[in-house]
Amino acid sequence: MVGENTARLAVLIDADNARPSITEDLLAEVAKYGTAHVKRAYGDWTGTNLKGWKEHLLAQSIQPIQQFAYTTGKNATDAAMVIDAMDLLYSERFDGFCIVSSDSDFTRLAARLRESGLIVYGFGERKTPQPFVAACDKFVYIENLTSATTPEEIAPKQKTATAAAQLKANSALVNQLRNAVEAASDDDGWAALGSVGNIITKQRPDFDSRTYGYTKLSDLITATTLFELERRSPGEGKSAIIYTRDKRRRPVG
Incomplete structure (x- = not known):
């Protein structure tokens, strides 16, 4: 396996389950594990719920992938990410994947990628279900990327420094x-x-x-x-x- 510092990584972001403010810190964390050769964010960009993403996508050169919500209650974004991940897997150009989501629906995808010998890094909030966390080689909680959190979120941690x-x-x-x-x-x-x-x-x-x-x-x-x-x-x-x-x-x- 290629050394971690030279690993070719694909970063796939579930924009429906991630905050746009994390992108800079997220990619800085990804850089510790390898080079992000693909950076994609998935969602229905025609809606209003993702309007805060544009400036962050442009600043970090992340490609937005449009996925319409065909039916209410069905997550088409997840399906699009899984399909793209498998296409990238079969291209045999990558050493690992970074899956950015707090959604347990990606548990099987993470396991499948690892079965093929690739490293899987997961990124999500502390609410992320344990099965998805366990399916990854390494899982990073977004809350630990401190500059991506608000001063109100950081303050309690600073006041209760673990002795x-x-x-x-x-x-x-x-x-x-x-x-x-x-x-x-x-x-x-x-x-x-x-x-x-x-x-x-x-x-x-x-x-x-x-x-x-x-x-x-x-x-x-x-x-x-x-x-x-x-x-x-x-x-x-x-x-x-x-x-x-x-x-x-x-x-x-």
């Missing part, structure tokens, strides 16, 4: 971190942080340190005060690699 005591009290989080570190560790208990992150994402596609108020996984792990962190240089001119170890594995004496 070490609160993190330790989150048994699910602590167990997730400890199990991942243990799975990736060497005989001395040290694990490369990158490997730890990969293991967690495979177990929980929607895991994101930003959910807990921290930009990076290393910051989150440090904040728990339950782990040691160590930077190691692999050689001259190369970036340092961060390793972590559960403090319970620290040698006695």
Whole structure:
């Protein structure tokens, strides 16, 4: 598989289930995983409910795909996205897909793309049904793209910055971190942080340190005060690699 930083990605946006204000932050997030060679937004552009999209589509060079709502209560947009996704899949030009929607109707599409060996990144609100989240390799909550939210939405998160005591009290989080570190560790208990992150994402596609108020996984792990962190240089001119170890594995004496 092509490295993530060179992956050719197709970005398909369900405009009926996404906010136009997210596009800049969305594509900045997509750039972490590869290059967006296709950027399309689907919806009935003749209606009034999508009128706020135009300036964002133009600014980010996103192609609007017209799909009329043939019958009330039936989502023709979803069907159009699925058909286009399969066409792009069969073109064999892409390494992965970014599906932007909070709609569970895309669960089977995500699973089908993964069955073909492609990486699937999902983007949606926290209300996104768990089956769709689990069907993706990685799922990013729009709320974690902070500049896309309003000041009112950001303020409560800033006021309730998660302290070490609160993190330790989150048994699910602590167990997730400890199990991942243990799975990736060497005989001395040290694990490369990158490997730890990969293991967690495979177990929980929607895991994101930003959910807990921290930009990076290393910051989150440090904040728990339950782990040691160590930077190691692999050689001259190369970036340092961060390793972590559960403090319970620290040698006695």
